Amino acid sequence: MNYKKMITNRIGVTALALLLQIVWIVIFLLKLTSYSVWINVGFSLLSVLMVLYIIGKDENSAYKIAWIILILCLPLFGGLLYLFFGNKNPSKKMKKRMGLTHRRMEREFKGDGQAFREMKAMDERAAGISAYLTATSDYSLHKDTAVTYYPVGEAMFRDMLDALERAEYYIFLEYFIVEEGYMWNRILEILERKVSQGVDVRMIYDDMGCVALLPPKYYKELEAKGIKCMAFNPVIPFLSLAMNHRDHRKILVVDGHTAFTGGINLSDEYINLKKRFGHWKDTGVRLKGEAVWNFTLMFLEMWNTYRKEDADMEQFRPRLHHPAAFHGEGYVQPFGDNPLDNEAVAENVYIQILNQARRYCYIFTPYLIVDNEMKLALSLAARRGVDVRIVTPGIPDKPLVFRLTRSNYAPLLRAGVKIYEYTPGFIHAKSYVCDDESAVVGSINMDYRSLYLHFECGTFLYRSPAIWELKRDAIETIKKSRPVSLRECRAGLFGGLLDAVLRVLAPLF
DSSP states (O other), rough: OOOOOHHHHHHHHHHHHHHHHHHHHHHHHHHHHOOOOOHHHHHHHHHHHHHHHHHHSSSOHHHHHHHHHHHSTTTHHHHHHHHHHHOSSSSHHHHHHHHHHHHHHHHHHOOHHHHHHHHHHHHHHHHHHHHHHHHHHHHOOOOSSSEEEEEEHHHHHHHHHHHHHHOSSSEEEESSSSOOOOOHHHHHHHHHHHHHOOOOEEEEETTTTTTTTSSSTTHHHHHHHHOOOEESOOOOOTTTTOOOBBBBBBEEEEEETEEESOOOOOOOGGGSSSSBBBBBEEEEEEEEEETTTHHHHHHHHHHHHHHHOSSSSSGGGGGOOOOOOOOOSSSSEEEHHHOTSSHHHHHHHHHHHHHHOEEEEEEEEEEEEOOOHHHHHHHHHTTTTTTEEEEEEEEEEHHHHHHHHHTTTTHHHHHEEEEEETTTEEEOEEEEEEHHHHHHEEEEOOIIIIIIBBBBBEEEEEOTHHHHHHHHHHHHHHHEEOOOOOOOOOHHHHHHHHHHHHHGGGGOO
């Protein structure tokens, strides 16, 4: 074993630093409470006040319940734990900086409204989803966009390479995970060549997502190659007590007219060159046309929050570098979700799709860790006769999270939801398809972190031909998957207690 590598591994150092901080806090509190009964009374009173404060907060009820139970179990230290770890809101500095950038770019988000008026004339309920997305995330609905659906990462990777080779003006990349290997090395080779040709290449990667995968300060290596690069929300082991608010997006934009997104990161398992948990099933889409503007703005908003390089956004417009007319059937609305607005945009879109479903709704998700609102929407759809099917992994990437996912099966199965586990391996895809008319493909898992804490992205599709491809893939994937029965969900007394504890604490993970 390479002990030097183990000691200097960033994730090991980070975990050790966090553990030391927690141990120090616990020892300090134990020593402090031993001095005086009044200090004990003070801490207990603080816990009571924290419970009352939590009850009064306007946030997800599952998150509040988790903290209340934890404080009740630890009446002496629970209140202090909440003060240290309970704030899931972004820092005031981050919120202020991003708010200023968004307001500066606000006018760029507005469309002409023609696509929305056409959609509303066809289907007012579906148009309601679009209106909600525009109202909460500012991203407009577009037409004249061709959408290609990819049922596996390796198919999308081939087209990503082709698009990168054709880049003439700029390339934007924003990813949660980047790992050195064949996939990233092939992309990096093209990026270096494009830089030498004068193409503006920019990249954002999430520092926590890459903490064990890239060398420390890897962005400096890329900057030395001419690639403008930023590590989002850098991990500082001895100062960061919580690692929330990660950039979980997957975005590639080329020359403003072509974009790729979905669940596919830049690492070899996503194209099945590295076998970790059997076959890695992922999905993505390529957009060509007007709707790419939303992804361009999404990237530039994040970039200009920290780098402030672009005074004129017009230079990035889709048609500027693509003189031919765009063509595409249906309507497309890429959107972002973030923890800055206290609005669970992605979850609400998922719930609206379920509420509007008439015949079927097929769902891919690697994690099924949902709150009561989502459970209720899934259950009500199934009870009124909608064919609701969910595909989760057959081979887990995280055993404890897999146990938590399975702990949510029973109430859904009793309501009539059909659940399948992907037998060939791990399903990392995040997608909804409903009634041959609407769909969402993006980076958004059905878990608390994706729905409430991370920066995420998705693409809402309405009457696009790609929806048929997604449906066909869902049916084929279900055929390869194993149906889960209610009988399998019987966990026994101790297993049931463990599942209950995991479900209660899930919002805190």
